Amino acid sequence: MNEQVQPAGGPLFNPLSPDFIRDPYPHYERLRTVDPIHVTPFGQYVASRHAEVSLVLRDKRFGKDFVERTTRRYGPEIMKEPVFRSMSYWMLQADPPDHTRLRGLVVKAFTARRVEDMRPRIQEIVDQAIDAVIERGHMDLIEDFAFRLPVTIICDMLGIPEEHREVFYKSSRDGGRLLDPVPLSPEEIRQGNAANLMAQMYFQQLFELRRKNPGDDLITQLVQAEEDGNKLTNEELTANIILLFGAGHETTVNLIGNGLLALHRNPDQLALLKAKPELMTNAIEEFLRYDSSVQMTGRVTLEEIEDLGGVTIPKGETVLCLLGSANRDGAVYPDRPDRLDVTRANVKPLSFGGGIHFCLGAQLARIEAEIAIATLLRRLPDLRIDDIETPEWRPTFVLRGLRRLPASW
Numbered sequence: 001m002n003e004q005v006q007p008a009g010g011p012l013f014n015p016l017s018p019d020f021i022r023d024p025y026p027h028y029e030r031l032r033t034v035d036p037i038h039v040t041p042f043g044q045y046v047a048s049r050h051a052e053v054s055l056v057l058r059d060k061r062f063g064k065d066f067v068e069r070t071t072r073r074y075g076p077e078i079m080k081e082p083v084f085r086s087m088s089y090w091m092l093q094a095d096p097p098d099h100t101r102l103r104g105l106v107v108k109a110f111t112a113r114r115v116e117d118m119r120p121r122i123q124e125i126v127d128q129a130i131d132a133v134i135e136r137g138h139m140d141l142i143e144d145f146a147f148r149l150p151v152t153i154i155c156d157m158l159g160i161p162e163e164h165r166e167v168f169y170k171s172s173r174d175g176g177r178l179l180d181p182v183p184l185s186p187e188e189i190r191q192g193n194a195a196n197l198m199a200q201m202y203f204q205q206l207f208e209l210r211r212k213n214p215g216d217d218l219i220t221q222l223v224q225a226e227e228d229g230n231k232l233t234n235e236e237l238t239a240n241i242i243l244l245f246g247a248g249h250e251t252t253v254n255l256i257g258n259g260l261l262a263l264h265r266n267p268d269q270l271a272l273l274k275a276k277p278e279l280m281t282n283a284i285e286e287f288l289r290y291d292s293s294v295q296m297t298g299r300v301t302l303e304e305i306e307d308l309g310g311v312t313i314p315k316g317e318t319v320l321c322l323l324g325s326a327n328r329d330g331a332v333y334p335d336r337p338d339r340l341d342v343t344r345a346n347v348k349p350l351s352f353g354g355g356i357h358f359c360l361g362a363q364l365a366r367i368e369a370e371i372a373i374a375t376l377l378r379r380l381p382d383l384r385i386d387d388i389e390t391p392e393w394r395p396t397f398v399l400r401g402l403r404r405l406p407a408s409w
């Protein structure tokens with residue numbers, strides 16, 4: 001990657017520039033200080049302080065309005081593209097009452113209790129990943145370690161048969177660009193369509209299978225809800241399965257990867273966590289805060305907003321919420337927000353969003369990361385990351401994560 005450093009005073013918000021991808025935090029600080037409600041050349045409003053981000057996520061005057069927002073950006077033909085059409089059915093992009101209905105159908109599978117029951121299975125997968133490489137003395141923490149866990153768990157939850165899984169393990173993880181605030185190129189749309197059509201074809205077959213042979217899994221539950229009449233349509237069913245598959249996957253890989261990188265860049269914190277494993281639950285919140293795997297989400301103003309951080313925003317405008325910036329806001333974290341501190345009190349990161357779209361998989365992601373990182377520290381205590389200074393980041397902004405993270409022991 002061409003790692004150019006931007007000149008001081010360059011564009012305030014240029015989220016796909018290599019410098020921004022490598023380290024967005026100085027850029028966020030500049031935004032929060034200089035222009036906390038910044039307007040981009042595309043006419044989007046960018047909120048970077050905790051107060052406004054938190055308000056926008058929770059306030060009913062802001063919604064998703066996906067079709068309208070996307071049509072405005074790309075033109076009216078865009079909804080004919082399969083990938084955009086499919087996204088328009090995601091609960092993540094829906095407003096009430098559709099959102100309430102879609103979320104209600106799956107929420108029970110993600111309760112704290114259900115997720116607690118998955119601990120032994122999560123531990124088993126993590127141990128298998130370490131068993132597979134322990135004799136080798138080195139691995140890529142992303143590909144060999146972090147990657148398999150969330151994919152296997154979501155495959156378990158959805159009821160994807162073992163013999164079908166290899167293709168999911170090999171998938172390219174390139175879907176992240178769909179979420180970035182910079183428009184997709186025609187080539188990226190074409191790739192998105194192809195991946196979406198493949199996924200649709202696969203899941204339609206699996207739905208058929210589960211109609212004939214019901215299992216104790218989410219796809220069976222949703223297929224039954226679809227057959228029940230007016231609970232959800234076939235398109236909604238397929239789209240939301242694809243969402244669950246994607247949402248639960250790269251985000252968690254990156255929480256584990258970003259957390260491990262942050263820890264190894266802060267050897268005092270690494271030593272502390274090894275000495276006091278009971279700090280792990282708090283450490284995971286701090287990893288989420290310090291370098292969130294989801295950096296941004298967005299809303300549309302459903303009416304004119306008179307005063308968002310002193311700015312009037314007309315109806316129908318897009319407001320981008322910089323979660324990663326809110327998490328470093330000194331107004332909420334007065335004690336050196338740019339420092340990783342696994343003992344930090346009152347860490348309440350916005351990394352899982354807030355309000356009605358608060359991440360469905362938050363507790364699952366926390367427990368997966370907790371077990372993965374705790375087991376790694378316990379079983380490979382002398383693990384070292386090969387290149388701690390210049391690891392290679394994936395070129396997406398919203399989903400922040402490393403392409404690879406080679407390590408040895």
Ligand code: HEM
Pocket residue numbers: 057091092093103154243244247248249251252255292293294297298350351352353354356357358359360361362364365
């Ligand atoms: C570290 C891991 C994760 C992070 C940082 C994360 C982050 C987020 C964020 C920020 C949102 C809200 C977006 C918005 O308000 O517009 C969200 C929503 C969502 N997440 Fe996650 N997520 C993670 C893991 C997971 C997992 C493991 C699953 C499921 C298996 C999942 C499923 C979802 C779903 C379905 C939604 C949409 C909820 C709704 O619209 O009501 N996420 N996530």
